[in-house]
Amino acid sequence: MTTHTKTGNRSRFRLTLLSGVALAMVAIAVVLAGCSSGSTTTTGGVETTIPGGGGSSGGATVQVNMQGFAFDPQTVTIKVGDTVNWTNMDEAPHNATAVDTSWKTSTFGKGESGSFTFTTAGTFPYICTVHPNMTGTVIVQ
Numbered sequence: 001m002t003t004h005t006k007t008g009n010r011s012r013f014r015l016t017l018l019s020g021v022a023l024a025m026v027a028i029a030v031v032l033a034g035c036s037s038g039s040t041t042t043t044g045g046v047e048t049t050i051p052g053g054g055g056s057s058g059g060a061t062v063q064v065n066m067q068g069f070a071f072d073p074q075t076v077t078i079k080v081g082d083t084v085n086w087t088n089m090d091e092a093p094h095n096a097t098a099v100d101t102s103w104k105t106s107t108f109g110k111g112e113s114g115s116f117t118f119t120t121a122g123t124f125p126y127i128c129t130v131h132p133n134m135t136g137t138v139i140v141q
Helices: 001-031
Strands: 038-043 046-051 061-064 075-078 085-088 113-117 120-126 135-139
Touching: 061 075
Parallel strands: 061 085, 075 135
Antiparallel strands: 038 046, 085 113, 120 135
């Protein structure tokens, strides 16, 4: 019973800590990205909400791997109309979710991918909500 209580206390502590980190990241995202509208699209079976609209505009595609419980590269700089494609290389499931929750992928397994086409300039910090220590940033110019 003591182990269960310690485990419960650790779980509550982690939840409180993660909630505080998530709140701080949302505040930063709001300051950096400002307010933007979004729309929802489906790419390769992964539902995404894309800041400022969405849809394919024929721009470039930039690849980000989810590998070793990290986004690689952690920061990408793209142009308005470009797409970021995330591919999970780990055994564990991952997703990519804007800190301000304005867009997200579904959670997907090893070898699966999700994409966003960014149609608004700004800085978009994101995390994997399954593993919040995984952080990344998309800078759209």
